Amino acid sequence: MIEKEIGDELRKRGLSVSTAESCTGGLVSHRITNVSGSSDYYKGGVIAYANEVKEKILHVAEKTLEEKGAVSAECALEMAEGVRKLLGSDVGIATTGIAGPTGGTPDKPVGLVYIALATKDYVYHEKHIFHGDREENKREAADAALEMLRRYILQ
Helix, strand or coil, X not given: CHHHHHHHXXXXXXXXXXXXXXXCCCHHHHHHHCCCCHHHCEEEEEECCCHHHHHHCCCCCHHHHHHXXXXXXXXXXXXXXXXXXXXXXXXXXXXXXXXXXXXXXXXCCCCEEEEEEECXXXXXXXXXXXXXXXXXXXXXXXXXXXXXXXXXXXX
16 A cells, blocks of 8 residues: 555655645545554645635745646645645645546646645656546546655655
């Protein structure tokens, strides 16, 4: 189970993680906290569904939301950095996207998800387009976020 592997590695390395989630609605946090003892390394999370929460709590720049939109690499990176700083964790991971079935546009289709990871010295993001229904897109986005975290910890 990837959540257990992540937890074991975070504990071994003495690292902590926090989450900022939009399109996954807390699913990444849910999966991390399904592991007994996750309070050793999981600081907490922010479900920032509304842009107002992204801006006021996670300090995503108003300019980013206006020019790039909430579903963008820039927003995901600012969310990851914002939650890392807010909760004082070593690693912040963020998801933002369009789970569907509505909300897509030609430029930003349903299933588009940006996932970002931020540490004090490192930032990284990925763009994904999932093709399932709403629940499948959320699950695949959470899987991808956990896989990104796993890869970072093991590098």
